[in-house]
Every structure is written in C-alpha cells, then in structure tokens.
Amino acid sequence: MAKKPIIQFNHVMKQFDDDAPVLDHVSFEIEKGKFYTLLGPSGCGKTTILRLIAGFTEATSGDILFEGKKINHVPANKRPINTVFQDYALFPHLNVYENVAFGLRIKKVKKADMDAKVKEALSFVNLKGYENREIAGMSGGQKQRVAIARAIVNEPAIILLDEPLSALDLKLRYQMQYELRELQRRLGITFIFVTHDQEEALAMSDEIFVLNKGKIQQSGTPNDIYDEPINRFVADFIGESNIIRATMIKDFLVEFAGKQFECVDQGMDPNEAVEIVIRPEDMEITSVEQGSILVTVQAQLFRGVHYEITCMDDAQNTWLVQSTKKVNIGEKIGLRFTPEDIHVMRLNESEEDFDRRLDAYGEDENNAK
Amino acid sequence: MQNKTFRNLFMLPYALWIIIFVIAPILLVVYFSFFDINGNFSLTNYKNFFTATYLQMTLNSFWYAFLITVISLLIAYPTAYILTRTKHKQLWLLLIIVPSWINLLLKAYAFIGIFGTHGAANRFLEWAGIGSRQLLFTDFSFVFVAVYIFIPFMILPIFNALDKLNPSLLYAASDLGASKWTTFRRVIFPLTLDGVKSGCQVVFIPALSLFMLTRLIAGNRVITLGTAIEQQFLVTQNWGMGATIAVFLIIIMVGFMALTSIRRRGV
Numbered sequence A: 001m002a003k004k005p006i007i008q009f010n011h012v013m014k015q016f017d018d019d020a021p022v023l024d025h026v027s028f029e030i031e032k033g034k035f036y037t038l039l040g041p042s043g044c045g046k047t048t049i050l051r052l053i054a055g056f057t058e059a060t061s062g063d064i065l066f067e068g069k070k071i072n073h074v075p076a077n078k079r080p081i082n083t084v085f086q087d088y089a090l091f092p093h094l095n096v097y098e099n100v101a102f103g104l105r106i107k108k109v110k111k112a113d114m115d116a117k118v119k120e121a122l123s124f125v126n127l128k129g130y131e132n133r134e135i136a137g138m139s140g141g142q143k144q145r146v147a148i149a150r151a152i153v154n155e156p157a158i159i160l161l162d163e164p165l166s167a168l169d170l171k172l173r174y175q176m177q178y179e180l181r182e183l184q185r186r187l188g189i190t191f192i193f194v195t196h197d198q199e200e201a202l203a204m205s206d207e208i209f210v211l212n213k214g215k216i217q218q219s220g221t222p223n224d225i226y227d228e229p230i231n232r233f234v235a236d237f238i239g240e241s242n243i244i245r246a247t248m249i250k251d252f253l254v255e256f257a258g259k260q261f262e263c264v265d266q267g268m269d270p271n272e273a274v275e276i277v278i279r280p281e282d283m284e285i286t287s288v289e290q291g292s293i294l295v296t297v298q299a300q301l302f303r304g305v306h307y308e309i310t311c312m313d314d315a316q317n318t319w320l321v322q323s324t325k326k327v328n329i330g331e332k333i334g335l336r337f338t339p340e341d342i343h344v345m346r347l348n349e350s351e352e353d354f355d356r357r358l359d360a361y362g363e364d365e366n367n368a369k
Numbered sequence B: 001m002q003n004k005t006f007r008n009l010f011m012l013p014y015a016l017w018i019i020i021f022v023i024a025p026i027l028l029v030v031y032f033s034f035f036d037i038n039g040n041f042s043l044t045n046y047k048n049f050f051t052a053t054y055l056q057m058t059l060n061s062f063w064y065a066f067l068i069t070v071i072s073l074l075i076a077y078p079t080a081y082i083l084t085r086t087k088h089k090q091l092w093l094l095l096i097i098v099p100s101w102i103n104l105l106l107k108a109y110a111f112i113g114i115f116g117t118h119g120a121a122n123r124f125l126e127w128a129g130i131g132s133r134q135l136l137f138t139d140f141s142f143v144f145v146a147v148y149i150f151i152p153f154m155i156l157p158i159f160n161a162l163d164k165l166n167p168s169l170l171y172a173a174s175d176l177g178a179s180k181w182t183t184f185r186r187v188i189f190p191l192t193l194d195g196v197k198s199g200c201q202v203v204f205i206p207a208l209s210l211f212m213l214t215r216l217i218a219g220n221r222v223i224t225l226g227t228a229i230e231q232q233f234l235v236t237q238n239w240g241m242g243a244t245i246a247v248f249l250i251i252i253m254v255g256f257m258a259l260t261s262i263r264r265r266g267v
C-alpha cells in the first residue's frame, strides 16, 4: 500500500424508506490525485454515492472515511469537497464573478486575493473576461465551465462531477473531455466523475468503478475493464461485445460454437459452464478455409469508420464483427481470432474471487502473452 | 396588416374595460378634488390636505399599513418555508388559503364576537388569571385582525417563490461552505425576493385604504386615510375633500408599486 486513500467506503449501505437498498454494501478506496469514474446505467446509485461523499445525505449503515477519519456526520459545508452539479446549480441572481467567488466570500478571503483567484480560475476554464456576465445569457458549455471554476477556485481535496457533460452536443462534449482531463492533470486534484457513457469513462479515467443495482461490479483501469470484464453485465455495458455460452474443457482450452479453442484463461473447474467474450474489433474476416469459425452474414450497417456486420454460426450464435471490408449478405465467411482475443468469464464470480484467481495465475498468464 | 387590425379588434373589450373602470374613475376623482364643499372650483382641498390633521392621518395610515405588512411578512415567510418542506404541501396551502374565500365582513363580525367583552378571548384571559379587558376598539385588535385577513395573500406568492427554488442551489451553497443561515441570506432570500415584493404589494396597498375593518374593529381609535375618505363622502358629504385624499392615496400606491417593482439585473 503506497498511499493512504483519500476517501474510503466501508460496507456503505443506503436505503430510502423501506425500498430495496439503493447502495448495497459498497466498499472502495479513492487515492489522491487520480481521475475516477463511476459508470453505470440510470438509477444504479451513482448520484447517491456522490451525495454521500459530498455530505448531502447520510449512509444508512457503513462508514465513510476521509483521509482515514470517519466523516459520516460531518455536514457538507465542513468538507473540503466541491461538486459540479448535473444541472450546474449556478446562482441565477449572481453574475459569473459572484458565482465563482461564492465559496471565497464565505471563507472571508481578502478582496485582492479573491479577485486574483477568481481570475485564475476563470482563465483555467477559458472564460477570461466573462466576470460580469449574467448566468442567464450563457450557453450550456459556458455554464458548465463556470460550475467547474466555482469548484476549483476553492482548491478542494476532491471535486465531484455528476454527469457534467451530458447536456452538451457531441463536439463540445469531446472538447470538454479533453479539457477536463487536462485540467485534472494540471491541478492534481482528485476527480470523481459520474457518467453513463462508457466511451467517456474509458477515455478519461485512471480508474473506473462499474456499478449496477447498487453494487460495484468491477473496478480497475479502463484497459483492465475493457479487456477482462468480470461478467456479462460489464462486458455488455463496456463497449460492443460478443458474449457466447461456452464450456471450459480444461485450463487453456475452451469449447464454443461446436469447436474447441485455445485460450489464455485458467483456474476454472474442468468442464465448467462459462461465457466467453470476443470484442467485435478483435475479429478478422477471412475466407471460409482460414476462419476460426464459419458464419453466414445476416446484416450489414455502414458506421462511417467501419462496417458493422451481424453474422450467425451453425450453432445459432449471433456474432457482431467490425470490419473495414464490405461483405455480401448471405455470404459465408470465416472469422479469425487468436487465443488472446478470447476472454473467459465464470458465471456469478465475485470481484474478490476474480482478482484472487488472476493473482494466483498472474505469472503464468504473463508468460502466455 | 390584416393581422394587426384583427389584434386591435380583440383588444377592444379590454381597452373599453380599462377606460370605463380604471381611467374614467381616476379622472373623475381628480376632477372632483378641485371643487370645494359648495361646488366652487378651488384648490382649498389641497391646501387643507397639508394641514396637521391630514398629514397625521397619512402618517397613521402609513404606520398601520407598514405594521400590518411587516407582521404578515414575519409570520408568512417561515410559514411558507415550512409548508414547502411538508409532505402534502398543496393540501396545507389550501387549508391556509380557504379562510380568504370567506367574506371580509363575516370575518370582521366573527372577531367582534371573539374580542367582545364576553367573547372567547376575554374568557380565556379570565381563565388564565389575567382578567378580562377591553380588546375590541384597540389598535392591537385592529392590527391583529388585519394581519389575520391579509396573511394568506402574503403566504401565497412567497410559497410559490420558495417552491420554484431549485433544491440543488441549496446543496450548492452548502457544498461551497455556506451555513444554513448564510444559505438563507445569500441564496434563498434573494431568490424569493420577488415573491416577498408581490406579497408586500398585495398587503400594503389594500391595508393603506382599509376602512370597514378599521370602523368595525378599531372603532374611532384608528383613523386612517381610508376612514377619512369614507367620512368625507358619506358623513360630511364633502366629495371634493374625499376625492383629494383619494388622489393622494393613489399617488402613494403608485409610488409604492414603482418602488417594489424595481427589478434587479438578470433576475
């Protein structure tokens, strides 16, 4: 353990009234200075986690620690944490300067210092000279930057961002993704970012927590999560994927679509029922003779960068393939992939078991690659 | 072109309404104010208005209207605030609004009963060991009843303003380090100021010209511009003087409206 986590959740549970818990024994650690993303479908509890960290609501049970100290009952205004709200929550009766200076005024910062800090924060988000603008007259992207400036000007330990980009058009969104990531690197502040857009999560994060139904499904770097999803939910949620029922014959040998394939996974029981994932971009279209499996083309969509081709094999499994090559519907083609492209998932494996298994065989797996 | 004539046609009934019921009466009032009690054209009424009696009366009216407005506001704001936080807020609001549907006169008479020598209020005072006393025909009872009558009109606009307030603004304030009190001072109050202003308008302006209530509850204890106008028209039959007081009343009202309607930038 190198550094002490800045935020730690220990079996945090959150329940409203008598409904099913919104967060179900959630535990995780956040390290200082990194960019974290909470990713999950609508209603999975992302905002609830942010609200717990910010202090707008209290956990039903479990502990929330800040730098090792329990902060369950510390009110929001006493936490060195600032939030960029999903709807920006800028004060409509104040201009840009006053919005950004709001936190500084409460801390009774001297006028000259305040001017300097507000100016610096605004130039950080490329809004130099906007001090006297009214909020009502600003575009979505500008409002969002004011909201970010309002948070960073206080130099908090952590900034929480609740889907701040969801209201922007695609182009501005990409631009803001770069700017946010860049900003985080420059400031070195811990960012906890919420999104339900997997591409955004993969592009921006040091670490991603994938949530579903109030539980953390998997946490790890974007690469880990993309390449080694722990279960069907994660594989499906993070990018397009082909998920096929399979049987693990023995270590490094898996059977699906009526054939046996070499793979790089191990540690399962012999003949265990599993699922395999192959990403559409990892498969190559070849002739029938050269293909690892044989399929019939059913549909084809032009996606700009590539064609998205839907095929079916003889065992009635549907395969999604991305290719720059055009094919003909009804044509029989071969799909080729290597053992590294196959990722085997056990059914109902918990994150701890998954990590333990990978650790136990980590050495071998590295050798295999 | 055609559209415009069409629109003007639609405007006609409203224009007529305003001319007949707003502009014409005001002009008439101004016109009457220039005639003395004998029907001669003169400025005596205006001269009279600037004597101690009438100025005192104006001050009185102001003072009571101010008192009624401030007390209503002090009660209505917290009430509206609590209302927005309750579960069935619309129902509670309705319960508070319902009394305002009852005729003013009925309520005044009800209070005469309650505040009378043998009324419920005095019986309570006796029971509490304080002993009965004169309640009716005091300025206390006047202000009390007036506040009771006006309070729903103060609560309603404030409630609406508070209800419209985006709750994430309150979280944002607390997130930026504001205590509950600072949040109220810097965010909640400024953002509900429009509601407070319209509440003050709908209370202050009618309170300025109250006369029936003044007569019934305060007797001769409280003499305001409203009662003076009534007196001039109905008792003294000096329409000219009554009209003059009305002119000043109108001027004060317009002034107050202008004062409370000044919009700050951006809001």
Ligand SMILES: Nc1ncnc2c1ncn2[C@@H]1O[C@H](COP(=O)(O)OP(=O)(O)OP(=O)(O)O)[C@@H](O)[C@H]1O
Pocket: A016, A022, A040, A041, A042, A043, A044, A045, A046, A047, A048, A049, A196
């Ligand atoms: N105050 C509340 N009372 C009752 N239930 C609530 C409350 N706040 C949130 N919930 C429930 O908690 C669950 C998780 O809500 P949360 O806002 O954390 O979801 P989310 O992951 O942020 O979703 P989204 O992507 O739609 O913003 C939802 O089912 C929601 O209905």
Ligand SMILES: [Mg+2]
Pocket: A046, A047, A048, A162
């Ligand atoms: Mg949310």
